[in-house]
Structures are given as C-alpha cells and as structure tokens.
Amino acid sequence: MAEKSKILIIGGTGYIGKYLVEASRKAGYPTYALVRESTASNPEKLELIGRFKSSGVSLIYGDIDNRESLVMAIKQVEVVISAVGPGQQSDQFKIIAAIKEAGNIKRFLPSEFGVDVDLTNAVEPAASLIRIKAKVRRATEAEGIPFTYVVSHGFAGYYLSNLGQIGAKVPLRDKITILGDGNTKVIILKEEDIATYTIKAVGDPRTLNKILYMSPPANIPSFNEIISLWERKIGSTLEKTYILEDELLKNIRESPFPINMILSVSHSAFVKGDHAANYDINASIGAEASELYPEVKYTTVDECLNLFV
Template sequence: MTAAHKTQNILIFGATGLIGRHITNAILDNAASFAGRIAIFTSSNTLWTKSDEIDALKARGVEIIGGDITSADAVNEAYTGFDTVVSCVGRPVIQNQLLLIQLAERHPDVKRFFPSEYGTDIDYDASSASEKPHQQKLKVRAALARVSKLQYTYVVTGPYGDGDSVLYLAASGPENEARGTFDVKRKRAVLLGDGNGRISLTTMRDVGKLVVAALQHPEEARNRALRVNSFTATPKEILAEFERQTGGQPWSVAFTSLAQLEELEREAWAKSDPKAGGLTLRRIWTSGRTLYDARDNGLIGMEDGVETLESAVRQAIKVQTEVEDEE
C-alpha cells in the first residue's frame, strides 16, 4: 500500500457556492500549512456575475482558472501542478464529478480527491441506497471505489446547523413551517418528530475547518469516510437555546410528527415539487440517521475547536436578523 499523500497544492471546484465559500475561506486561513498553490476552477459566468468575490480571492493570493467543468481538455489542463482536488460543487451538478475523478485518476500530478460529500450520510445503513437525493453522490462513490492511484476522503458532516435560508436553524416562513422552523422574528418554532430525537449538526464554518483538518491528516483521512460534526442536540434543546438568547420568553411551538413529515414528502415527490429532496433529508435526520456510536473528529485533531449549540444559535440569530434588516 502506498503512503498517504501530503497536500501541498490545492485546486478547488465550486469555491463560490454555499458551502464552497466556507471551505475555501478555511483553506486560505491555513494556507501556510500547505506551502504551495491554491487555485479555484470556475465558469466564465461566475467570473462575470461574482466579480467582486473573485477579486477578493485574487487579493488573498488565489489563482483563478476559468473554464467549463464538463470539458476534459479544460479540466486536464487545470490539474497540472496540483496534487489535491477539493470539490465543493452543488447538488444540481454533482454528476460532473464523474469526469473530474476519471481525469484525476489518469493525471500524473493529482494524488488526492475530496468529493462534494458534505452533508447527509449517503451510506448510513442499507436503506440509504434507495434514497432519491443520494443517487448522484452514490455514483460518485462508486467511481472512487474503482480508482487505483487516486486517494480520496469523504467528509460527512450531517445537516448544516446554520440560520441561512432552508438550513436547519433557519426560519421557513408560515407557508413552509411544517418542514421545521426556528423563526426569530415571530418567535415561532415547529419541531420535527416529538422534539426529543437527537440530531447531529455541523455549522458551515466548521465544515471548512474539518475539511482543512482532513487535508492536514492524510494518513488518518485516506480512502475513508470521516463522520464528523459540531454538536448533537434535540429540537427541544435547540428551541430552549433560541428562547434563552432572545429574551427568555417561551416561543409559540408546534410539531410535525415523523408520519406527517413522511406524508409531506410523498406529496412533494408526487407533484415533482423542488422541495421534495429537502423533505426527504429532513425525514432522514428526524429518523435518527445522523447519529453514530462515536464521531471521527478526534482522528483529525478536531475533537475540540468546533462550535457548540450556543454559538451556532447565536450565529443563526445574527443571520436571520441581518436578513430582516435587508428586507
């Protein structure tokens, strides 16, 4: 067995997306530990529509490579000089990673590949193989299972514990609150299940830190899934922390039972509702499928240094309040 490869030069795909921003920022914050080049591969459209963000990355020393992620020639050329690829592409384009893996396996420079796994565990148990939102990521794992040269790591974080739109600590609004909500403005919560089921969450800031830690621990992270998180809490415990940080008064509370959530999910898929996948994921989380006998934080030196329920709720309140101010 070959030794685990130490990362020096990193090429990032999806760097300006929802989770990509946090992962890229964490890598840049720790750039000195890699002692090489850091670059992003992005589309011509992103170069135009997110020019301020691109300029900010350039100012931090990031190399910008424009190109088409579906072009073998463009990707193959971009790989030159980079030993590690970190993919942060979003769910709608997960399948594009199949080409990225194929080319990385053949390229003489690329040694490590981090696919866009951040989120729900797609290999939690036997039932995972049939879950509709998992299908493209399962194809990516199958492709990596066939490689012989390329080393890989799956960073599995569970749901994001943040207050940004549609995330677990977000406000869903009255029309969508049955899918779960922690609404700071209305002091209204709809808890999934009976409120007592534990769920493991990872803030997006911690996702970035955990990816960096995996990059810095090549032997421990090689060719495996790292199941990591920030904290574990019940919906009732999360609500109690929101109440404590918003003045101590009780919020208005309702519940969406697991059976009700399953019915909402079935209806959404039957209508080809874009929200159907999100409801499936919430049903998975509410069923306890973010829980493990032990997490892998300690393998990569991150048993400490991750966020707590208190800090995650504090940031979620800030995010929701800022959105209200903008409106």
C-alpha cells in the same frame, strides 16, 4: 518541513465551496479555484471572486463539461476538493475521469458534506441524490483514486438560521413547527468549522482512504433542545406544532419540488436520525474530526444561536 500540496477546489464560489477556499488559504495551502467564465462575469459573484484574487487564491478558468480544461486544471495541483451543489452531483464522474487521466492526484474529496451516504434512511427525492453520491464513492474506489469522504452532517446556516422553518429568513419568536417528536439527535456545525476540519484532513495520513466524520460533542442536540436554547435566549416560549412521521411522509409525497426535497432531507435528519451519527465509527474506515484535531475550537450550537438573537 514538507512542501504543502496544491489544492484545487471545484465549486469554490458555491455555498460550502467559498468556506473551503478560505480555510485552505488560511492554512497556507497554495489554493486554486476552478471558475467558469460565466461565473467570473456574474455580478453576484464579482465581490467573492475579487476577495479570492486579493487574498492570493489562484483562479483557473475552466469547466467541468470541458474535459481538456478540467484535466489541465487538475494537472496543476495534488489535491482536488469537489464542492459542487446538489444539481451537479453526477458531474463528479467527469471529475473522476479527469483525475484518472491526469494521473497526479494524491487525494480526492468528493462533494458530500452531509450524511454518510452508505448509512442513510432517506426517502425520495433525497434518496436519489444520496444514491448518486454513493455511486461517486464507488467510482472513486474502482479507479484507485486516493480519497477522503467528508461526513459533516448539518449546516448551521441551514438548520439554525431559521430553525428549520421553510420560507423563514430568521428564527421565529412566536410559533414553530417541529418534525417528528423533536427528540432525535442531530449534529450541526458552522460552515467555517466544516471547512477547517476538511482542510485539516487533506494532508493527514490518518484520513487517507477513510471517512472523516464530524460529530463534536457540544453539537449533538435534539431539535427540542435547540428550541429550549432559543427560548432561553429570547426570553419567551414558542407555540409548538408537531408533524409526526406519517403526516410528514404524506406531505413529502404531495409537495412539489423543491419543497419535497427539503422535507425529505429534514425527515432523514430529524426523524430518522441520519444526522445523529447513531452508529459506531469503525476505526478501519473512518475517524472523528474533533478527536483528530482537538486544537480546533469549533463553534457550539449554543454559540451559533447567539448570532441570530
């Protein structure tokens, strides 16, 4: 059996990054996490970093802004996965430059974990963020770096934990606001499943220089269908208020950051269908994760909602 590639995860202590680190470790890959010195001493991150260490994850202390430390970290591995957050998307050009300088990387997975950035109807301010991600794709290709782009669509932790209600900590049981008419399909996956599929793709020749689309069939409901599932689970009917597109666009224009960002992402997902994979996957450029890896038992939307009852 071929030796498994060493994987470096940049942004491993972040929202999706911690799941990627765990999935990589569980899959038996030698797993490395790039950690800033300031992060290592952050009280809020100490428990997570402690779990990394105790589970055999190798910590590499460095910084995206320190080219030397970044190149040194990349030279120790064969695969780089970026999981940097929305505010650091432009920093990925530094990662690309470091990968090019190191010259040893077999696969780079930039931080997308959302819509297909080349197929989106997003409005500002989300549109600017997506354009940066698209430029990262083009820069990766221009440098001839082997890649896999991950289109994971919606996070269950974002969309289901509060049913898309801004400011809510748990799913509401009385009233709910629905963006659009509620009939647009949206793909939602549990974060652990996104990480599992991503790591599955790392050493798979079928995903080399292609897009990994995640659209498991049990996880493509409309928002109205999600609400119906929730109502059945709690045994009551919610009072529904619909905000149609014209009003939503007005709210986006008039809202301050970060509310306008949240609303523009939601407009893309729940009105325009950018999280619905409403396009055919071209086999020459992409593949669907649940078809490639039928052995993965993913968590359905119905099962995810059980966590919040």
